[in-house]
Amino acid sequence: MKYQRSSALFDEANQYIPGGVNSPVRAFKSVGGVPVFMKYAKGAYLTDADDNTYIDYINSWGPAILGHTHPEVLEELKIQAEKGFSFGAPTELETEIAKFITGNVPNIDQIRMVSSGTEACMSAIRLARGFTGRDKIIKFEGCYHGHSDSFLIKAGSGAATFGNPNSPGVTSGTAKDTLLARYNDLEQVKDLFANNQEKIAAVIIEPVAGNMGCVLPENNFLQELRKICDENGALLIFDEVMTGFRLAFGGAQELYGVKADLVTYGKVIGGGLPVGAFAARNEIMDHLAPKGAVYQAGTLSGNPLAMRAGLKTLQIIKNDAGFFSRLEKTTEILDTEISKILTEKGLAHTINRQGSMMSVFFDSENVSDFDEAQKANHDTFNRFFHHMLTNGIYLPPSGYETYFISDAIKENEIEMTLEAVRKFESL
Ligand code: PMP
Numbered sequence: 001m002k003y004q005r006s007s008a009l010f011d012e013a014n015q016y017i018p019g020g021v022n023s024p025v026r027a028f029k030s031v032g033g034v035p036v037f038m039k040y041a042k043g044a045y046l047t048d049a050d051d052n053t054y055i056d057y058i059n060s061w062g063p064a065i066l067g068h069t070h071p072e073v074l075e076e077l078k079i080q081a082e083k084g085f086s087f088g089a090p091t092e093l094e095t096e097i098a099k100f101i102t103g104n105v106p107n108i109d110q111i112r113m114v115s116s117g118t119e120a121c122m123s124a125i126r127l128a129r130g131f132t133g134r135d136k137i138i139k140f141e142g143c144y145h146g147h148s149d150s151f152l153i154k155a156g157s158g159a160a161t162f163g164n165p166n167s168p169g170v171t172s173g174t175a176k177d178t179l180l181a182r183y184n185d186l187e188q189v190k191d192l193f194a195n196n197q198e199k200i201a202a203v204i205i206e207p208v209a210g211n212m213g214c215v216l217p218e219n220n221f222l223q224e225l226r227k228i229c230d231e232n233g234a235l236l237i238f239d240e241v242m243t244g245f246r247l248a249f250g251g252a253q254e255l256y257g258v259k260a261d262l263v264t265y266g267k268v269i270g271g272g273l274p275v276g277a278f279a280a281r282n283e284i285m286d287h288l289a290p291k292g293a294v295y296q297a298g299t300l301s302g303n304p305l306a307m308r309a310g311l312k313t314l315q316i317i318k319n320d321a322g323f324f325s326r327l328e329k330t331t332e333i334l335d336t337e338i339s340k341i342l343t344e345k346g347l348a349h350t351i352n353r354q355g356s357m358m359s360v361f362f363d364s365e366n367v368s369d370f371d372e373a374q375k376a377n378h379d380t381f382n383r384f385f386h387h388m389l390t391n392g393i394y395l396p397p398s399g400y401e402t403y404f405i406s407d408a409i410k411e412n413e414i415e416m417t418l419e420a421v422r423k424f425e426s427l
Contacts, residue, residue: 001390005049006037024158031382031397036389041068044408046394054394055413057403061396062242062267065327065356066316067408073271073312080308086300094302097311101269102279104318105250107259110285113277113302117241117266118146120276121204123296124262125150127278128202128235130294131287138192138203138234140183142212142370142400145204145239145264149174156211156370161398183209183369184218189225193232202262203229204237207252210402211242212373213359214352222258229261235284241266241276242402245314247355248324255355271313273306323407327356331405333414334358341421347380356405360384373400384424391420 013020021027021035028035037049044067046054059065066073098111114120125137137150144157152159152167153175159167166175179196181188183205193200207222209215229236238260244251245268253260261284266276279285289295300306317323335353338360342349350364361367362384363377381399388395393416396403 001052001392002050003034003036003048003052007034009037009049010034025161025396025398025401028397030161030378030399031385033386035397036394043067043069044406044410044413052392054389054392055409055417056394057405057409057417058394058396058401059404059406060267060272061401062246062404063270063272065246065268065404065406066271066313067406068272070271070313070316072316073309076308076312077305080305083304085305086303088299091302091304091307093304093307093311097307097314100311100314101277104314105244105263105279106253107281108263108279109282111265111277111279112285112288112296113275113307114296114298115274115276115300115303115306116146117239117264117276118148119298120241120264120266120278121145121151121237121239122148124237124239124264124278125202125204126296127280127284127288127294128237128262130292131284132201132233132235134199134201134234136177136179136196136200138179138181138189138200140181140205140209140370142183142215142373143204143206143209143239144211145206146241150178151204153178154180154370156209156400158398160212160370160374160400182371183212183215184221185369186221186224186228189228193228193234198233200232200234202235202237204239206242207238207240207256207258207260208243208247208354208357210357212370212400213361213367213376214354214357214402215367215369215373216352216354217256218368222252222256226258226260235261237262237264239264242357242404243355245269245317246357246404249318268313268317269310270306271309271311273303273309274300275303275306275310324355327405327407330409330414331356331358334403334405334417337414337418338421341418341424345424345426347426357402358405359399359402361399380426383426387424388420391423393417393420 040047142156145151361376362380
């Protein structure tokens with residue numbers, strides 16, 4: 001494969017954009033090499049600036065669950081574009097999508113739309129603090145809830161990839177209100193509550209983590225967190241930015257049968273346009289402005305193009321009875337077959353998977369928290385990444401990310417992917 005054009009574009013971008021990218025993981029810094037600049041996406045495939053094509057396992061980091069540029073979503077966008085791009089005034093469409101989501105997801109009465117997952121999580125903890133009158137939150141090491149100050153403490157995703165999970169610029173005043181626990185470690189959570197009685201507003205968690213690679217909750221972790229929050233008058237926040245409408249229509253709440261107090265969304269909910277959302281029961285959402293005193297706002301919140309793309313995407317998923325089991329089956333095949341090939345090659349590894357999210361960790365037996373994710377062999381991961389890239393398979397460029405499998409990945413794409421894995425030669 002040739003990367004001349006991407007290389008030239010990256011050089012130029014570096015002069016005008018910090019690090020040449022608008023979001024750090026895109027720079028390929030941890031895996032090395034030049035990031036591939038994309039120009040088209042359709043179905044399961046991406047085409048880069050040098051006309052190389054790739055089977056896409058990132059899918060815009062989750063939103064393109066139907067595959068790229070789905071014709072029905074495209075049609076909706078065209079129709080809406082003719083009517084107007086943005087009004088900054090309420091539309092019927094916003095109620096339509098709010099009604100659809102609250103009617104199809106367990107345990108939420110009202111939803112507020114924003115423009116990113118960061119905004120959704122940032123607003124959710126403000127609301128939790130306003131509702132409980134408490135300041136502190138508990139988050140888990142390796143979880144990523146966007147880049148707002150309270151969350152950039154032992155954060156996953158790009159923050160972990162670049163080895164700076166604690167960002168300069170976050171004040172010590174803010175940091176002191178974020179308490180940390182190990183993922184899957186209930187004892188630490190209990191200790192934090194015991195040592196901070198009536199001070200903890202909320203526990204926020206990725207119910208299936210995707211930002212330290214894919215890490216699953218074990219031993220009824222989510223159910224136990226629910227109990228601990230209830231015993232201590234704290235809210236449980238599920239960050240379903242990745243998992244919402246991906247693991248099941250009702251997300252992790254439905255899959256694990258746990259009712260969170262506040263739920264945040266992003267990615268799939270916008271069908272590829274910039275959208276986030278947070279939702280809860282009436283008692284909590286009534287505290288939000290303009291009804292209540294907790295302030296939150298957005299110039300482009302509920303943007304009609306984004307709402308159209310989101311609603312159409314969700315309707316397509318909802319009307320397809322076999323959707324989630326099909327995605328899960330595809331992911332299961334990839335998991336088992338990739339694992340078989342790596343084992344035949346004598347490469348120690350573990351693959352974590354839930355629904356259509358999965359990650360391969362090299363030289364690991366079990367990865368159930370951030371420490372274990374860090375101990376995986378990231379050098380082998382980086383070699384594997386580049387091998388797959390040059391064989392036309394676009395994987396997330398970091399061992400701290402998850403693959404997002406789309407419905408456009410069919411037998412042919414699976415076979416091409418496995419063929420590429422078969423050619424991988426470890427050192
Ligand atoms: N929460 C989770 C679980 C995420 O994975 C992400 C982004 N990957 C965010 C929040 C932040 O979303 P955004 O990048 O849209 O701000």
